[in-house]
Structures are given as structure tokens and as C-alpha cells.
Amino acid sequence: MDDEVEVVVAHSERATLRVGDVYLKVDADRARVDVEVEAMALAPVPTPEVLWRKPPVLALAALRGVTLGRLGGLATASPAAWTAAGATIRQLHEAPLPSWTGRAGRSGGTLAEELDRECQLLVVTGLLPGELVTRNRQVAEAALREWTPAFTHGDLQIAHVFLDGDEVTGIIDWSEAGQGDPLYDLATFSLGHEEHLDDLLVGYGGDVDLEVVRAWWALRSLLAVRWLSEHGFDPFAPGCEVDVLKSLR
Structure with a gap:
């Protein structure tokens, strides 16, 4: 119903609401919204239409189609849909670079320090077993290498890509976009x-x-x-982050 408000996602940093065919993104970080708007303008792939902007709110038109799925849920789209998504991601990665560095562009040294701190906290707080953390810290090491920068989305979850049949109709949530490691996008998507x-x-x-x-x-x-x-999410849910860590060797 057009007169109903749907809470798409909400936490202490930002919230997204849907009213009919309009998405309202509320974000107190103006710089993050600036990145989103500029990235959508530069990206050579389908993105939502910006209807209006009045900080801290950004209004976007809904996209046609549905997403491929979500982490922890079934991804029932056809192989052709996944292939179409791959071609669209390649188109983004081959585009001229934006002028700024995105989430996928953090240096190996910075990431290694952040990762080591986080691994220690995961063990100290008892969130994850030490053996699981240690094994995956070793697996993660291969990502900390030199790479050629590309135009990256920075948060390319399958829930952020819409398709109508096997046609990509748009990609949403560009606030983490910028220069970065293209394999970060591929890993996030898969x-x-x-x-x-x-x-x-x-x-x-x-x-x-x-x-x-x-x-x-x-x-x-x-x-x-x-x-x-x-922040109110469950990484221990079936198929989510903790299950991913358990599956890696």
C-alpha cells in the first residue's frame, strides 16, 4: 500500500524507509550521502533515479524487478541472471576511476592492523572460538596484497542488485563506492x-x-x-558470516 511505511533497514548510523515507489534514506553523515549521489552519477551502470535531496534525507525511485536474494537466504535467480550481474560488475570496474578512495580501497597495512585488532576482540569477548578466528585470519592474508584500482561499489551485496528476469535494472547503496580492489566487490557479491x-x-x-x-x-x-x-543483526544465522568462516579452510 502507498500509505504504508516499510522499514527496509535501520540502525544507529542510518535508516532506509520505503513509501510506495519511493525510498527515503536518512543519514546524518552528509559526506556519505555526497559520495552516494556522485557515485551514482558517474557509474556506467543502472542506478536509482534521485528524486530529491534535503539533508539528512535522500529520496530515490524504486527500481524495477527484484534482487538476486540475500545473505543467509535462498538465491533462486537463474544462472543467466548471475552471469548478467557479472557482466554489469565488469562494466563498473572498467569505468574511469572516481577521484576518491572507497571502502574497497583501504591499504593492506591499514586493513591488517584493523583485522588484527578485530580478531583479538572476537576472541577476548568470546564471540568466536580462537581456532576459528586464527584459521580465517590466515586465509584472509591473501587479500592483503597489491592490486590495480578500479571503480568499486564497496558494498556489493546481492541484495543491492536488482534484476527483471535476466536483465540488471539497477544497483543501490553507493555510499561506500570509490577506487578500490575489484575482487572485494566480487567477494562481497558471492x-x-x-x-x-x-x-x-x-x-x-x-x-x-x-x-x-x-x-x-x-x-x-x-x-x-x-x-x-x-547493531541488531545476526551473523550467526544459517548461511551468514559465521557459517562462511566455518566453511573456509
Whole structure:
């Protein structure tokens, strides 16, 4: 119903509401919204139409179609849909670079320090067993290497990509976009859905280092568990971050 307000996501940093065919994003961090608007203007892939902006609110038109799924849920889209998504991601990664660094562009040294601190906290607080953390910290090491920067989305979850049949109709949530490691996007997109990785890479094309993709699965999950737990999400739910960590060797 157009007169109903749906809470899409809400936590202490930001919230997204849907009213009919309009999404209202509320974010007190103006710089983050600036990045989102500029990234959508620059990206050579379908993005939502900006209807209006009045800080701290950004109004976006709803996209046609549905998402491929979500982490921890079934991803029932066809292999062709995953291949189409891969081709769209490649189109983004080959675009001219934005002028700023995004979430996927943090340096290896900075990431290593952040990861080591987070791993220690996961063990000290008892959130995860030490053996599980240590094993995945070793897997994550392969992501901490030099890479050629690309135009990255920075939070390319499958819930952020919409398709109508096998056609990509748009990508949402660009606040983490910027120059970064393209394999971070591929890993984020395939996180928890390894069974669809081959179809994704058919569309993406080129040589992709699967060891680095797996390393990003471990790294992203290790960094996310505590934040998710503290913000009302459940990384222990079936198929989510903790299950991803348990599956990696």
C-alpha cells in the first residue's frame, strides 16, 4: 500500500524507509550521502533515479524487478541472471576511476592492523572460538596484497542488485563506492553463495584469483561479526558470516 511505511533497514548510523515507489534514506553523515549521489552519477551502470535531496534525507525511485536474494537466504535467480550481474560488475570496474578512495580501497597495512585488532576482540569477548578466528585470519592474508584500482561499489551485496528476469535494472547503496580492489566487490557479491560463483565469473570474464576472493570472504566476515552483533543483526544465522568462516579452510 502507498500509505504504508516499510522499514527496509535501520540502525544507529542510518535508516532506509520505503513509501510506495519511493525510498527515503536518512543519514546524518552528509559526506556519505555526497559520495552516494556522485557515485551514482558517474557509474556506467543502472542506478536509482534521485528524486530529491534535503539533508539528512535522500529520496530515490524504486527500481524495477527484484534482487538476486540475500545473505543467509535462498538465491533462486537463474544462472543467466548471475552471469548478467557479472557482466554489469565488469562494466563498473572498467569505468574511469572516481577521484576518491572507497571502502574497497583501504591499504593492506591499514586493513591488517584493523583485522588484527578485530580478531583479538572476537576472541577476548568470546564471540568466536580462537581456532576459528586464527584459521580465517590466515586465509584472509591473501587479500592483503597489491592490486590495480578500479571503480568499486564497496558494498556489493546481492541484495543491492536488482534484476527483471535476466536483465540488471539497477544497483543501490553507493555510499561506500570509490577506487578500490575489484575482487572485494566480487567477494562481497558471492559471499555465502559460492555455488553461483562460476556463473558470476562467466559474465565477469578474465582471470580472477579465487584464493583472493576466498580471502576477502574471510576478511569481510571477520570484520563484520562484532559490528553486526552490536547493531541488531545476526551473523550467526544459517548461511551468514559465521557459517562462511566455518566453511573456509
